[in-house]
Amino acid sequence: MSKNEFICDCNIIHSEVVKDTINKMPDDNLFYQLADFFKILGDTTRAKILYALDQNEMCVCDIANVLGMSKSSISHQLGTLRRMRIVKCRKQGKEVYYMLDDDHVKGLFELGIEHIEHQNS
Numbered sequence: 731m732s733k734n735e736f737i738c739d740c741n742i743i744h745s746e747v748v749k750d751t752i753n754k755m756p757d758d759n760l761f762y763q764l765a766d767f768f769k770i771l772g773d774t775t776r777a778k779i780l781y782a783l784d785q786n787e788m789c790v791c792d793i794a795n796v797l798g799m800s801k802s803s804i805s806h807q808l809g810t811l812r813r814m815r816i817v818k819c820r821k822q823g824k825e826v827y828y829m830l831d832d833d834h835v836k837g838l839f840e841l842g843i844e845h846i847e848h849q850n851s
Contacts, residue, residue, distance in 0.1 A: 770814045771842075775799070776807050780830065780839050783817060787829040 770776060775797070782788060782796050794804045808828055811817040818831045830836045 767814065767816075770810065770816060771839075773807075775803075776811060779804065779807055779811065780816070780835075781843075783828055783830050784836060784839055787820075787827045789825050789827055793828070 771780070778797055779793055782793055786792075788796070790801050790804050790808065793808075794801045797804065808817060808819075812819065815831050816835050817828050819826050819828045821827075830839070
């Protein structure tokens with residue numbers, strides 16, 4: 731065992747802590763949705779799309795150019811991101827522009843990048 735590993739060697743149940751945590755535990759449905767949310771973010775292409783949309787509101791053609799991918803590939807990924815309410819769009823004439831859905835998504839995405847950059851420094 732390395733010196734960085736810890737093992738709980740006690741046989742005491744801290745009943746107040748356990749009871750408090752159980753009382754605060756959300757319904758399983760929230761955890762299913764949370765897991766699905768992070769699965770969606772767990773794809774490199776979708777992460778790149780989110781990064782692009784974190785920088786600017788963009789149409790499919792612009793995103794495809796930034797990522798060097800086809801419009802149909804980008805559209806497919808954007809559909810998934812829209813269904814999960816991670817991105818939204820607005821129409822201006824014949825153009826459709828995509829953006830991150832809200833400040834929660836933006837903050838979570840930026841915090842993830844900040845965490846990775848901090849670990850790598």
